[in-house]
Amino acid sequence: MTLLSTVxxxxxxxxxxxxSNVNFELPEGQIRAIIGPNGAxxxxxxxxxxxxxxxxxGQVFFNQQDVTALPAHERIAMGMAYTFQITSVxxxxxxxxxxxxxxxxxxxxxxxxxxxxxxTTLEQLNLHNKANDIAGDMSYGHQRLLEIAMGVAQQPxxxxxxxxxxxxxxDEIEAFNKLIKQLAKQATILLIEHNMNVVMACADYITVLxxxxxxxxxxxxxxxxxxxxxxxxxxxx
Amino acid sequence: MDFGPHLFLALLEGSITAAVLALxxxxxxxxxxxxxxxxxxxxxxxxxxAVFAWWITSMxxxxxxxxxxxxxxxxxxxxxLIAATTDYLILRRINYNPERxxxxxxGVLYIIQQLTxxxxxxxxxxxxxxxxxxxxxxxxxxxxxxxxxxxPWGLGTTTYKLAVIVAAVxxxxxxxxxxxxxxxxxxxxxxxxxxDMATAHGIPVDKVYAMVFGLGAALAALGAVLVVPIQxxxxxxxxxxxxxxxxxxxxxxxxxxLGTVVAAVFIGLSDGIIxxxxxPTLAKILATLLVAFVLIFKPNGLFGKSAE
Amino acid sequence: MNQASKSFALHGLVAALxxxxxxxxxxxxxxxxxxxxxxxxxxxxxxxxxxYTGLLSLGHALFFAAGMYGLSLSLHWLDxxxxxxxxxxxxxxxxxxxxxxxxxxxxxxxxxMIVTLMFAQAGYLTALYLGEYTRGDEGxxxxxxxxxxxxxxxxxxxxxxxxxxxxxTLCFFAxxxxxxxxxxxxxxxxxxxxxRARMLGYNVQxxxxxxxITSGTLSGLSGACYALLFGYAGATFxxxxxxIFPLLWVLLxxxxxxxxxxxxxxxxxxxxxxxxxxxxxxxxxxxxxxxxLTLFAPHGLAGVIRKRFLPWLP
Numbered sequence: 069m070t071l072l073s074t075v076x077x078x079x080x081x082x083x084x085x086x087x088s089n090v091n092f093e094l095p096e097g098q099i100r101a102i103i104g105p106n107g108a109x110x111x112x113x114x115x116x117x118x119x120x121x122x123x124x125x126g127q128v129f130f131n132q133q134d135v136t137a138l139p140a141h142e143r144i145a146m147g148m149a150y151t152f153q154i155t156s157v158x159x160x161x162x163x164x165x166x167x168x169x170x171x172x173x174x175x176x177x178x179x180x181x182x183x184x185x186x187x188t189t190l191e192q193l194n195l196h197n198k199a200n201d202i203a204g205d206m207s208y209g210h211q212r213l214l215e216i217a218m219g220v221a222q223q224p225x226x227x228x229x230x231x232x233x234x235x236x237x238x239d240e241i242e243a244f245n246k247l248i249k250q251l252a253k254q255a256t257i258l259l260i261e262h263n264m265n266v267v268m269a270c271a272d273y274i275t276v277l278x279x280x281x282x283x284x285x286x287x288x289x290x291x292x293x294x295x296x297x298x299x300x301x302x303x304x305x
Numbered sequence: 306m307d308f309g310p311h312l313f314l315a316l317l318e319g320s321i322t323a324a325v326l327a328l329x330x331x332x333x334x335x336x337x338x339x340x341x342x343x344x345x346x347x348x349x350x351x352x353x354x355a356v357f358a359w360w361i362t363s364m365x366x367x368x369x370x371x372x373x374x375x376x377x378x379x380x381x382x383x384x385x386l387i388a389a390t391t392d393y394l395i396l397r398r399i400n401y402n403p404e405r406x407x408x409x410x411x412g413v414l415y416i417i418q419q420l421t422x423x424x425x426x427x428x429x430x431x432x433x434x435x436x437x438x439x440x441x442x443x444x445x446x447x448x449x450x451x452x453x454x455x456x457p458w459g460l461g462t463t464t465y466k467l468a469v470i471v472a473a474v475x476x477x478x479x480x481x482x483x484x485x486x487x488x489x490x491x492x493x494x495x496x497x498x499x500x501d502m503a504t505a506h507g508i509p510v511d512k513v514y515a516m517v518f519g520l521g522a523a524l525a526a527l528g529a530v531l532v533v534p535i536q537x538x539x540x541x542x543x544x545x546x547x548x549x550x551x552x553x554x555x556x557x558x559x560x561x562x563l564g565t566v567v568a569a570v571f572i573g574l575s576d577g578i579i580x581x582x583x584x585p586t587l588a589k590i591l592a593t594l595l596v597a598f599v600l601i602f603k604p605n606g607l608f609g610k611s612a613e
Numbered sequence: 614m615n616q617a618s619k620s621f622a623l624h625g626l627v628a629a630l631x632x633x634x635x636x637x638x639x640x641x642x643x644x645x646x647x648x649x650x651x652x653x654x655x656x657x658x659x660x661x662x663x664x665y666t667g668l669l670s671l672g673h674a675l676f677f678a679a680g681m682y683g684l685s686l687s688l689h690w691l692d693x694x695x696x697x698x699x700x701x702x703x704x705x706x707x708x709x710x711x712x713x714x715x716x717x718x719x720x721x722x723x724x725x726m727i728v729t730l731m732f733a734q735a736g737y738l739t740a741l742y743l744g745e746y747t748r749g750d751e752g753x754x755x756x757x758x759x760x761x762x763x764x765x766x767x768x769x770x771x772x773x774x775x776x777x778x779x780x781x782t783l784c785f786f787a788x789x790x791x792x793x794x795x796x797x798x799x800x801x802x803x804x805x806x807x808x809r810a811r812m813l814g815y816n817v818q819x820x821x822x823x824x825x826i827t828s829g830t831l832s833g834l835s836g837a838c839y840a841l842l843f844g845y846a847g848a849t850f851x852x853x854x855x856x857i858f859p860l861l862w863v864l865l866x867x868x869x870x871x872x873x874x875x876x877x878x879x880x881x882x883x884x885x886x887x888x889x890x891x892x893x894x895x896x897x898x899x900x901x902x903x904x905x906l907t908l909f910a911p912h913g914l915a916g917v918i919r920k921r922f923l924p925w926l927p
Contacts, residue, residue: 403722
């Protein structure tokens with residue numbers, strides 16, 4: 069079943085068409101990667117999906133509903149979770165409170181249930197021994213994990229991760245790949261990623277964007293052998 | 306007086322308000338445009354200008370013209386120095402954080418105002434104008450034998466009032482030349498565009514900021530020195546110029562100098578007219594509401610272009 | 614003890630201490646303290662918006678005055694008793710907070726500060742303009758006969774003190790509960806990182822509006838109590854100075870702490886009280902405090918206590 073789709077989705081800033089006429093379909097349960105050179109419109113595209121920016125034209129459907137007109141927070145409340153490209157946590161609050169804020173929005177004021185959700189999430193992300201640390205004092209890698217934990221605690225249907233491995237060390241990336249596979253059992257995953265190793269290791273299916281257009285779509289093997297993609301993207305690496 | 310001459314008089318008084326307001330508001334606008342901070346103590350720098358003018362003219366006891374010329378030179382200079390010191394001691398240390406700057410300059414407002422109360426006292430004190438000749442003004446009358454010139458009683462102004470308008474125009478033109486044609490102007494505009502880049506190119510941004518803050522305050526003081534022979538110096542006189550400058554800067558579009566001058570003329574004239582024909586309190590209520598609604602619905606100013 | 618019970622104990626202790634103080638202090642000071650308690654409600658309302666939500670309003674005098682005039686005008690002109698007058702005052706504060714919140718929340722940052730300042734200034738000028746009813750700067754003096762609640766004469770020092778303390782304590786505990794609730798935590802999240810809070814699915818605009826309404830209503834309640842207990846309502850209370858005061862109290866006492874507003878309010882009250890014995894320029898103290906606080910102690914008294922001694926301080 070299709071969880072998320074777009075019809076002729078476009079966004080232009082002044083004269084620049086950042087995203088033009090993208091028709092995109094994401095089935096439930098998949099790990100989908102969006103790749104493309106810098107400035108291809110990847111971040112703009114996912115910002116349109118979760119409502120951080122308004123589309124110039126076209127439609128977004130989530131869970132069989134037209135969400136094009138909905139503001140970001142309502143889309144999130146429908147079961148999307150979003151992690152920022154540049155780490156964005158509540159840096160003066162404790163790790164536990166960061167996760168609790170995410171859980172509380174979904175669960176409501178039921179303290180016991182919120183606490184349980186927070187503890188299992190921290191456990192799952194291996195952050196439980198850092199629960200009382202102030203988020204901003206942690207290492208960059210741990211802050212990225214916390215960012216993901218805030219998504220996990222919402223138990224979303226769709227989890228959008230904008231360049232989650234940016235700035236992580238080699239061994240942290242290893243662990244991240246495992247984590248993604250694990251999360252995919254609970255949620256559909258949409259991953260914007262620069263690191264081809266991560267994409268090839270994790271993604272079930274890949275969409276390539278270039279100049280705001282869909283250049284190609286296919287399995288990792290198909291994308292690897294696609295000439296157009298090679299020319300536009302892989303060739304430049 | 307009939308409506309016509311009355312309106313003419315209101316416009317004339319309004320243009321004096323507009324002239325002084327343009328100087329004061331351009332000072333505020335310059336500081337906002339280049340430093341991106343709102344100086345709530347701006348009205349107190351205006352007040353200090355007037356108080357220093359009284360102080361200089363009465364201390365010297367010299368000929369009114371000499372005393373006034375000295376006041377015109379030194380009052381803005383002193384105020385500029387005080388403002389630059391304020392910038393150096395306070396604003397620089399809080400990194401020009403916009404919200405903390407507002408809180409800090411509210412503090413500065415009270416410090417300046419209350420220190421003036423303690424030293425200068427609660428009285429309003431006059432400053433003699435260097436020259437002050439009355440001029441009666443003519444008006445047209447469309448009577449039985451066509452248009453005739455008449456001289457309605459009470460329709461008149463003084464040479465000094467006219468000189469204030471001329472002086473304000475000259476000062477604004479000079480400021481415009483400095484900002485667009487000199488190295489100083491270039492440095493200020495570079496700092497406005499990107500303070501990090503300016504630093505990278507060896508511009509001493511700290512000094513430029515202190516200078517701009519001083520210049521902004523000096524312009525307010527200059528406006529005050531010009532107006533003090535008409536208005537008298539008083540320790541609470543800063544409130545109205547502050548409010549009006551805010552109104553002008555916001556309506557003119559934050560940080561746009563040309564917009565500020567246009568808005569100053571617009572607000573000065575309409576303030577003159579509304580105050581003459583309606584209640585001044587009502588005029589102020591309408592003006593404050595106008596500012597609030599402009600900020601809410603047209604944040605780039607009434608004359609500004611929209612962002613999209 | 615866990616955090617919640619520690620916090621409850623602390624708030625209970627403060628309330629008990631305030632009861633004791635009435636018998637310990639001479640009458641002059643208990644009179645002052647009654648004033649401080651009422652104004653501390655104003656400061657607590659302000660703190661909810663500034664300290665917890667991170668919205669800096671320069672126009673809270675409008676809400677304070679809404680409550681003050683709501684009560685005084687209805688007692689003075691409508692010939693109603695204290696309870697309906699109080700209800701009118703609270704309704705007026707809610708109505709004005711809804712309007713201002715709805716309009717001002719279209720702006721952020723510096724524009725929000727200026728918009729609130731301008732609305733409050735317009736309110737102040739309106740109070741002067743309608744001098745026929747409000748008596749402008751001169752103000753309305755409420756008759757002693759009007760200031761009676763359920764046969765209790767609120768003009769007496771003891772009833773006045775305990776009425777102030779009762780309202781204060783209710784608000785004090787309500788705020789302590791509120792900031793520890795999901796609502797309060799969400800406000801802190803907005804203060805710390807608005808975009809992150811939005812992208813966690815919080816309706817940031819609605820939460821901010823609720824914060825303004827709660828804050829404005831508490832401010833209005835304080836204004837109404839002030840008029841009721843001290844028998845006077847004047848336009849001064851609507852002026853910019855009374856918008857700056859709660860900011861000053863909260864900054865001094867510690868923004869984002871439940872105890873801070875009371876501390877700041879008491880401290881500043883006595884500072885101004887003492888300095889006004891020496892000079893008419895007592896606002897000099899306020900100015901110096903504002904500058905020094907911004908420069909050296911942005912977290913205020915309670916902020917320092919929390920950092921040095923009691924990290925759990927709510």
